[in-house]
Amino acid sequence: MEYKVCKSEELPNNSMKAILIQGNMILVCRSNDRLFALDNSCPHRGASLSKSDMKGTKIICYMHDFEYDLVSGKLLHIPGKWQNQNPNWTKSGDLLLFPVSEKDGEIYIELS
Numbered sequence: 001m002e003y004k005v006c007k008s009e010e011l012p013n014n015s016m017k018a019i020l021i022q023g024n025m026i027l028v029c030r031s032n033d034r035l036f037a038l039d040n041s042c043p044h045r046g047a048s049l050s051k052s053d054m055k056g057t058k059i060i061c062y063m064h065d066f067e068y069d070l071v072s073g074k075l076l077h078i079p080g081k082w083q084n085q086n087p088n089w090t091k092s093g094d095l096l097l098f099p100v101s102e103k104d105g106e107i108y109i110e111l112s
């Protein structure tokens with residue numbers, strides 16, 4: 001089902017916005033003039049990704065600096081400072097991505 005997120009002008013390039021939709025906290029981002037929508041919880045330990053930094057099509061979680069690809073959702077990089085941590089602690093899933101679109105000056109996401 002499609003849900004309206006915000007007006008296009010409320011999400012300029014290189015910005016993000018967290019919005020509660022149907023009980024899910026969704027993070028919508030515009031970076032490199034592309035739109036992305038994802039669950040706001042970091043797949044590592046659940047930190048709020050809305051506090052994180054975007055670098056092009058990557059997002060770097062503010063909590064432990066794990067780096068994820070906004071296009072594929074995949075974990076790209078774990079900082080060397082966590083090298084000696086228990087592998088169970090460094091284990092992470094992928095970002096939970098949602099289809100996002102822009103029509104007539106509004107941004108929409110698709111939630112099943």
Ligand code: FES
Nearest residue numbers: 042044045061064
């Ligand atoms: S909670 Fe996001 S990197 Fe650990």
